[in-house]
Amino acid sequence: MSDSATDAPPMVGGDGICSYYKNSYLQRRSANVVKEKIDEEIAKKLDFHNLPGASNTFRLADLGCSVGPNTFFHVQDLLEAIKQKYEMQFRTSQTPEFQALSTIDYFPSPFLHFVHCSTSLHWLSKLPEQLVDKNSPAWNRGRIHYTNAPNEVVSAYASQFARDMENFLSVRSKELVSGGMAVIISQGIPNGMLYSELQNGVMFECMSLSLMDMVEEGTVSEAQVDSFNLPFYAASPEEMTETVERNGFFSIERMELNDPAAWLKRRINIPEWVVHVRAAMEKSFSKHFGREVPDELFDRLTKKLGKLSDELELKYREKTLLLVVLKRQ
Numbered sequence: 001m002s003d004s005a006t007d008a009p010p011m012v013g014g015d016g017i018c019s020y021y022k023n024s025y026l027q028r029r030s031a032n033v034v035k036e037k038i039d040e041e042i043a044k045k046l047d048f049h050n051l052p053g054a055s056n057t058f059r060l061a062d063l064g065c066s067v068g069p070n071t072f073f074h075v076q077d078l079l080e081a082i083k084q085k086y087e088m089q090f091r092t093s094q095t096p097e098f099q100a101l102s103t104i105d106y107f108p109s110p111f112l113h114f115v116h117c118s119t120s121l122h123w124l125s126k127l128p129e130q131l132v133d134k135n136s137p138a139w140n141r142g143r144i145h146y147t148n149a150p151n152e153v154v155s156a157y158a159s160q161f162a163r164d165m166e167n168f169l170s171v172r173s174k175e176l177v178s179g180g181m182a183v184i185i186s187q188g189i190p191n192g193m194l195y196s197e198l199q200n201g202v203m204f205e206c207m208s209l210s211l212m213d214m215v216e217e218g219t220v221s222e223a224q225v226d227s228f229n230l231p232f233y234a235a236s237p238e239e240m241t242e243t244v245e246r247n248g249f250f251s252i253e254r255m256e257l258n259d260p261a262a263w264l265k266r267r268i269n270i271p272e273w274v275v276h277v278r279a280a281m282e283k284s285f286s287k288h289f290g291r292e293v294p295d296e297l298f299d300r301l302t303k304k305l306g307k308l309s310d311e312l313e314l315k316y317r318e319k320t321l322l323l324v325v326l327k328r329q
Contacts, residue, residue: 188322
């Protein structure tokens with residue numbers, strides 16, 4: 001998500017049964033998959049000797065944080081790893097003052113020593129206008145995502161992601177001191193793979209089919225479906241590498257895909273999964289289709305996915321959690 005995000009869906013607030021506060025622990029567990037790898041990079045690559053001002057006050061920002069508790073866990077984990085690196089590098093138990101910030105606002109430049117952004121950047125700042133233009137080859141008729149869409153639709157999404165990522169990196173390059181680090185955890189996809197081959201791709205396709213069933217029954221109109229698209233894009237390591245290299249301000253210290261369900265030792269709990277999806281997306285659907293639609297939509301989605309549980313079991317072990325560790329040059 002870029003700093004000018006407008007279309008990224010607001011999560012369900014409060015602490016109700018469908019709130020993001022109560023339904024964001026799957027994201028937390030997925031992020032824990034790469035915790036040790038982030039700790040490794042901090043231990044190897046964070047150099048207090050070459051971080052201006054860090055020995056006195058170390059400034060860390062968690063960007064794109066939502067309404068749930070995950071940001072506190074992330075920051076706590078990062079601070080512990082950074083403290084250990086400081087103690088190891090200076091052989092002392094005395095550590096600098098730490099300032100931890102949770103925001104997506106601009107900071108003075110250069111100001112930050114470390115930036116963390118988890119499960120945010122796959123949300124686009126805006127949707128390409130050609131997706132709802134009937135005269136465009138990228139008109140996404142009958143679908144709400146680029147899953148199983150024509151190449152023109154996929155390209156429109158990819159281009160918007162590249163612009164957002166370029167903006168994100170450009171702003172971070174102004175905020176981070178030389179030698180500062182940025183850690184990104186995002187939804188990703190293996191190079192060359194179609195999104196329809198992934199678990200989330202099946203889910204997005206079932207969303208589209210559920211809405212089209214509701215069109216047939218008159219609950220929503222076809223025009224409403226045609227004019228709605230979810231601003232969600234999963235980039236491949238190749239795409240991310242190209243964007244970082246084009247930006248030119250950062251070196252890539254680590255980039256890899258991981259299994260976000262490595263912690264899961266049982267079959268997928270589909271109702272649990274759907275309520276997490278709903279907590280992240282419900283407001284987008286209610287804003288566009290009306291407040292009565294989400295209940296029926298997510299009920300239909302749960303049933304459709306339940307019929308595909310065997311297919312989903314074959315897909316959910318794909319490595320789709322993209323870890324990117326960058327250093328400001």
